[in-house]
Amino acid sequence: MQLHEYTISELSSLISKKEISILELTQHMLGRIEKLDSELGCYISIVEDQAMEQAAKVQKMLDKGILTSPLTGIPMGIKDNICTEGILTSCGSKMLSNFVPPYNAHVVKKLYNSGSVLLGKLNMDEYAMGSSTESSYFKKTRNPWDTERVPGGSSGGSAAAVVAGEAIYSLGSDTGGSIRQPASFCGCVGLKPTYGLISRFGLVSYASSLDQIGPLTKTVTDCALVLNAIAGHDPMDLTSSRRIHPDYTKALINDVKGMKIGLPREFIDDSVEKNIRDAILNAVKVFTDLGAECVEISIPVMEYVVPTYYIIALAEASSNLARYDGVKFGYRASNPKDILDFCKRTRSEGFGTEVKRRILLGTYVLSSGYYDAYYKKALKARAIITREFNKAFEQCDIIIGPVSPTTAYKIGEKINDPIQMYMEDIFTVPVNIAGLPAMSIPCGLDNNSLPIGLQLLGKRFDEQTIIKTAYTFEQNTEFHNLRPNLNV
Amino acid sequence: MNYEAVIGLEVHAELSTKSKIYCSCTTEFGGEPNTHCCPVCTGMPGTLPALNRKTVEYAIKAGLATNCTISPFTKQDRKNYFYPDLPKGYQISQYDLPLCKDGFVEIETENEKKRIRINRIHIEEDAGKLLHGEEDNNSYIDYNRTGVPLIEIVSEPDISSAREAKSYLEKLKAILQFINVSDCKMEEGSLRADVNISVRPKGSNHLGERTEMKNLNSFRSVYRAIESEIARQIHVIKSGGKINQETRRWDENKGESYPMRSKEDAQDYRYFPEPDLPPLIIKNELVERLKKELPELPDARKQRYVSEYGLPEYDAQVLTSSKELSDFFEETAKQSTNVKAVSNWIMGDMLRILNERNLEIVDIPFPPSYLVRLITLIDKGVINGSTAKNVFDLMFDTGKDPDNIVKEHGLEMLKDQSFLLEVIEKVIRDNPNSLDDYKKGQKKVIGFLVGQAMKATKGKADPQILNQILIKRLED
Numbered sequence: 013m014q015l016h017e018y019t020i021s022e023l024s025s026l027i028s029k030k031e032i033s034i035l036e037l038t039q040h041m042l043g044r045i046e047k048l049d050s051e052l053g054c055y056i057s058i059v060e061d062q063a064m065e066q067a068a069k070v071q072k073m074l075d076k077g078i079l080t081s082p083l084t085g086i087p088m089g090i091k092d093n094i095c096t097e098g099i100l101t102s103c104g105s106k107m108l109s110n111f112v113p114p115y116n117a118h119v120v121k122k123l124y125n126s127g128s129v130l131l132g133k134l135n136m137d138e139y140a141m142g143s144s145t146e147s148s149y150f151k152k153t154r155n156p157w158d159t160e161r162v163p164g165g166s167s168g169g170s171a172a173a174v175v176a177g178e179a180i181y182s183l184g185s186d187t188g189g190s191i192r193q194p195a196s197f198c199g200c201v202g203l204k205p206t207y208g209l210i211s212r213f214g215l216v217s218y219a220s221s222l223d224q225i226g227p228l229t230k231t232v233t234d235c236a237l238v239l240n241a242i243a244g245h246d247p248m249d250l251t252s253s254r255r256i257h258p259d260y261t262k263a264l265i266n267d268v269k270g271m272k273i274g275l276p277r278e279f280i281d282d283s284v285e286k287n288i289r290d291a292i293l294n295a296v297k298v299f300t301d302l303g304a305e306c307v308e309i310s311i312p313v314m315e316y317v318v319p320t321y322y323i324i325a326l327a328e329a330s331s332n333l334a335r336y337d338g339v340k341f342g343y344r345a346s347n348p349k350d351i352l353d354f355c356k357r358t359r360s361e362g363f364g365t366e367v368k369r370r371i372l373l374g375t376y377v378l379s380s381g382y383y384d385a386y387y388k389k390a391l392k393a394r395a396i397i398t399r400e401f402n403k404a405f406e407q408c409d410i411i412i413g414p415v416s417p418t419t420a421y422k423i424g425e426k427i428n429d430p431i432q433m434y435m436e437d438i439f440t441v442p443v444n445i446a447g448l449p450a451m452s453i454p455c456g457l458d459n460n461s462l463p464i465g466l467q468l469l470g471k472r473f474d475e476q477t478i479i480k481t482a483y484t485f486e487q488n489t490e491f492h493n494l495r496p497n498l499n500v
Numbered sequence: 501m502n503y504e505a506v507i508g509l510e511v512h513a514e515l516s517t518k519s520k521i522y523c524s525c526t527t528e529f530g531g532e533p534n535t536h537c538c539p540v541c542t543g544m545p546g547t548l549p550a551l552n553r554k555t556v557e558y559a560i561k562a563g564l565a566t567n568c569t570i571s572p573f574t575k576q577d578r579k580n581y582f583y584p585d586l587p588k589g590y591q592i593s594q595y596d597l598p599l600c601k602d603g604f605v606e607i608e609t610e611n612e613k614k615r616i617r618i619n620r621i622h623i624e625e626d627a628g629k630l631l632h633g634e635e636d637n638n639s640y641i642d643y644n645r646t647g648v649p650l651i652e653i654v655s656e657p658d659i660s661s662a663r664e665a666k667s668y669l670e671k672l673k674a675i676l677q678f679i680n681v682s683d684c685k686m687e688e689g690s691l692r693a694d695v696n697i698s699v700r701p702k703g704s705n706h707l708g709e710r711t712e713m714k715n716l717n718s719f720r721s722v723y724r725a726i727e728s729e730i731a732r733q734i735h736v737i738k739s740g741g742k743i744n745q746e747t748r749r750w751d752e753n754k755g756e757s758y759p760m761r762s763k764e765d766a767q768d769y770r771y772f773p774e775p776d777l778p779p780l781i782i783k784n785e786l787v788e789r790l791k792k793e794l795p796e797l798p799d800a801r802k803q804r805y806v807s808e809y810g811l812p813e814y815d816a817q818v819l820t821s822s823k824e825l826s827d828f829f830e831e832t833a834k835q836s837t838n839v840k841a842v843s844n845w846i847m848g849d850m851l852r853i854l855n856e857r858n859l860e861i862v863d864i865p866f867p868p869s870y871l872v873r874l875i876t877l878i879d880k881g882v883i884n885g886s887t888a889k890n891v892f893d894l895m896f897d898t899g900k901d902p903d904n905i906v907k908e909h910g911l912e913m914l915k916d917q918s919f920l921l922e923v924i925e926k927v928i929r930d931n932p933n934s935l936d937d938y939k940k941g942q943k944k945v946i947g948f949l950v951g952q953a954m955k956a957t958k959g960k961a962d963p964q965i966l967n968q969i970l971i972k973r974l975e976d
């Protein structure tokens with residue numbers, strides 16, 4: 013087995029036993045990127061020099077016993093909408109193609125402090141707006157299972173890098189499924205934590221009330237390890253929770269006996285590809301065979317989740333993206349006639365089509381005369397959807413279902429049909445609307461040998477139940493060991 | 501037909517918290533451009549606002565001091581518009597749930613007290629400043645002021661004249677200074693007003709179309725802009741025209757206003773709840789604590805000056821018009837046995853000198869105790885009134901205490917009878933006719949001769965003794 017194939021927990025043990033050095037591991041990972049990334053396009057920036065320096069520094073601190081985190085020396089990648097001091101943070105956009113932040117995001121600080129080694133910044137849909145990573149200004153990321161296909165998005169680079177062994181783990185962000193859907197398309201573990209569990213400081217905002225940072229890993233154990241490192245209150249983000257988070261590795265228990273697993277009728281209807289439905293029903297069988305009880309439930313508001321999500325997300329986005337006017341940072345138009353021309357041209361030239369579409373829609377739903385019909389109504393719908401999920405959780409401990417109605421599709425296949433793309437977010441967006449935690453784990457392959465994701469939805473701040481259920485599934489199946497054949 | 505004006509004011513006051521509303525940058529005025537800012541207040545990607553609780557407390561205090569109700573549940577909203585001095589492309593303000601509402605302040609009009617209702621007070625952040633290059637043709641932006649906390653105080657349209665508007669502003673300024681939440685320095689832009697004006701036939705209860713003038717930053721501008729706009733509107737109506745609902749720009753130099761933006765071009769600010777900041781729950785305990793912390797307010801102080809010191813209403817009004825002035829008076833009065841004299845000195849010579857020398861109270865180079873000693877010197881007969889005025893001027897020049905000044909310049913009153921008699925003899929010798937005039941019954945000669953004697957003694961003669969000696973000499 014090669015170093016990039018190991019999990020965090022395995023590498024951590026090799027490092028602490030001094031069987032491998034952090035420099036050696038980092039070097040190996042950089043070599044792997046060098047070999048693969050021209051084809052896969054996971055990274056926007058690779059920080060080779062910084063990675064080697066950091067590796068050397070961390071090794072010294074480890075040797076002195078100063079650093080003892082399970083993440084010490086583990087090479088990782090970070091989605092390019094999470095600010096890294098001194099390193100380009102482009103959001104996959106021309107607009108920020110020259111933006112080097114003078115600060116680290118809260119999560120980046122935490123990962124650096126734990127001794128994790130940054131390899132580079134990962135590709136994404138422009139401003140996290142998309143579900144195929146095709147809208148990146150820089151490049152397309154290819155799905156490691158089939159390079160003709162998309163890796164999902166918007167954290168497509170984050171998912172593909174983990175699966176291809178170009179990073180041991182990565183961070184992504186999830187506003188409407190942007191961690192879970194690429195995790196499902198690429199076949200890794202992706203967690204969207206409860207809104208407020210992780211500081212958003214330094215995450216370039218798309219939709220503030222929905223955005224959340226989360227880990228993408230090979231296994232549930234790795235997910236718990238990364239979550240431990242990045243969770244917790246941050247005084248710089250007033251929407252981050254003050255509650256003390258538990259040690260998530262304590263939830264790595266192989267036992268679902270007596271658990272009530274909710275399966276919403278609406279999650280396995282005909283809109284879902286048959287292969288996926290079968291895989292979900294197989295997962296149900298795995299759980300019931302282990303002594304869990306499957307409860308059929310219903311979430312009648314599902315038909316409203318996509319419009320509700322898009323109204324709220326785009327309204328917030330239209331305001332969050334107003335700061336990109338060329339005045340203070342990022343791209344600026346040249347030779348403007350006047351300030352209005354400057355601002356207009358900067359935004360017209362700096363933003364891509366999908367971003368412009370979303371800004372326009374968001375501006376529209378907030379406009380006077382339309383606010384009540386759209387935004388205000390969406391807020392009401394949000395309250396109702398949240399209530400529906402809370403009610404559903406009265407009948408079960410966890411809800412399961414698909415992540416996406418389809419597996420990875422061909423590059424270019426859906427890019428011209430935004431409505432179709434939006435509709436496929438149906439199973440991921442309610443989680444963000446209600447602020448819940450949810451995870452995607454591999455649960456099979458379809459007829460084209462493409463990974464299928466199983467989604468596990470938990471109660472607010474109950475990541476533990478998700479971790480326990482997912483861990484049990486992993487311990488009793490082999491899906492997490494499936495890897496694409498990359499011919500290298 | 502007679503017309504009356506209906507005026508409402510929106511007053512922006514900068515809060516004097518040490519740090520900005522959403523980051524820890526200093527709020528200090530001035531500084532090299534872009535030295536009082538950070539990634540948060542310049543709206544860099546990924547940064548988030550973290551509310552400074554002090555700004556909320558200051559705003560609540562302002563609400564309590566203006567008889568407002570404090571909302572137990574309030575939130576912040578985004579006001580979206582593009583302008584280069586607005587780093588995020590939106591201003592964090594409050595829209596439908598302001599922190600304070602339904603208050604009032606009382607102002608004095610010519611013959612009565614009038615209550616001006618306050619609709620709301622909300623918190624928001626200030627914007628930056630556009631600078632235009634002197635050597636080049638470029639525009640620059642200074643973000644030092646972005647994120648400085650503001651309160652916006654919105655009155656009901658209860659104001660009927662420029663004079664009332666000025667009184668209202670003065671009252672707000674005094675209150676905010678008394679409770680120490682804003683220094684209200686208009687010249688530094690920490691107090692500015694938007695004025696809404698309409699006119700209607702006297703006695704009508706129908707409201708006319710209104711116009712708005714923004715960012716008036718001196719009492720004088722507010723006064724003149726209102727006077728001018730009332731006259732303009734009446735003129736338009738009388739000549740058969742119609743008032744357009746519009747925003748007008750006041751040109752202080754020309755003393756005129758110009759249409760800037762009509763109602764149709766009014767910006768759609770697309771307000772919506774600020775998703776980066778959770779709603780604010782204002783606990784009753786906090787409001788009660790702040791209520792206890794409130795100092796004596798100008799109205800209460802004024803009443804006390806009348807009842808405790810026996811000052812006339814007018815004097816009490818002037819002395820409580822600013823916190824510094826009132827505090828200076830208070831300090832002096834506390835140490836003096838002659839409060840009436842303290843009030844007279846402050847209202848008269850002190851305000852005159854400050855005005856002439858363009859000084860603020862804080863610039864006074866001596867402590868209140870020096871004024872107390874000056875008054876004591878007069879009361880004890882060490883110096884006379886006219887010398888005292890000179891001494892007071894010297895106190896402003898040098899900051900020295902009056903005893904020293906009197907000693908140094910030998911300004912004690914001359915009480916020596918034989919010396920004063922000599923002076924009088926000389927004055928009579930120089931004015932030989934005066935004695936005859938007196939004997940013919942022209943008593944006003946006395947005044948003339950005293951004046952001459954005073955002049956001869958450089959004003960230092962004890963006027964009482966001088967008078968006695970003179971009359972005795974004339975009668976002889």
Ligand SMILES: [Zn+2]
Nearest residue numbers: 523525538541
């Ligand atoms: Zn700042």
